[in-house]
Amino acid sequence: MTENVEQHELRDRLDLIETMIAEGRRKCESWGWTFVLWGVAYYVAFFWADWTHFAYAWPVTVITAGLITMAGFWRRVDNAPNTTMGRAIAAVWIATGISMFVLFDALGFSGRLTDAQIFFAVAGAMLGTANAACSIMLKWKAEFGCSLVWWAAAVVASFGTANQATGAFLAAIFLCQIVFGTYMMILESRQRRQVASHA
């Protein structure tokens, strides 16, 4: 009897350790809304630039989306601690975002971004890289699927016609930003409900 009690006590301790480690590592950040926001921003910038030929359509939209993203994270900051994983994922996206902003603005303002297909191919490859890096860190197949879609769009942009390249880019935005972002938001809200029920 005493042995059983002791064994139960030891198991209890082991369960406590596992639960608390999982609780500490639980993803505190919520990223789904940023995917949807940037998906919408890409569409706005794309159609704005296409219809009005306004040279600043992309920079203005990207800066606005960047400010909304920062404001969103600022508003959500609470006393939740940083995890190494959260910092690593943020680093991938911040670095990718800055690289894309600097590269495309530099090419655009220097007048060397004359072929839209090159823009689609490079943007697709960079977004594919960021998604792949995060999916490997998170061991998340769905996000790796997104990177495959972006890389496929990059290949289509390289070999296909202008219409095919545009279609592939817009489809990749829809699938990898809007659909995937919405899916993430659903998962995150489910996770928040689970946390609330355990609290």
Add this chain to the structure above:
Amino acid sequence: MPELPELNPVIHGKLRLALLSLLVGVEEAEFTWLRAKTGSTDGNLGAQLMKLEEAGYVAVEKKFVQRKPQTLYRITEQGREALTEYVQALKQLLGQAMEV
């Protein structure tokens, strides 16, 4: 018969064990976050954290953020090792109990 491992008494307390396990998954954590996760009272939490600090298992940093005091706790290398050893000892004890 092999000798049974002893469980580290500093870590064995449930709240201290929960605190170390929480801290092992994050870079550093605020007092309020630890209180929310453990559901402990301020007094008890402060006392248990002080024991862990005295043992060298956690490091404390106090600072002001927007004029509000903030106390941050971080697990030390010594604390990480102690938790690893504790888990190994637990598993060993449970393993031997299963064999009996």
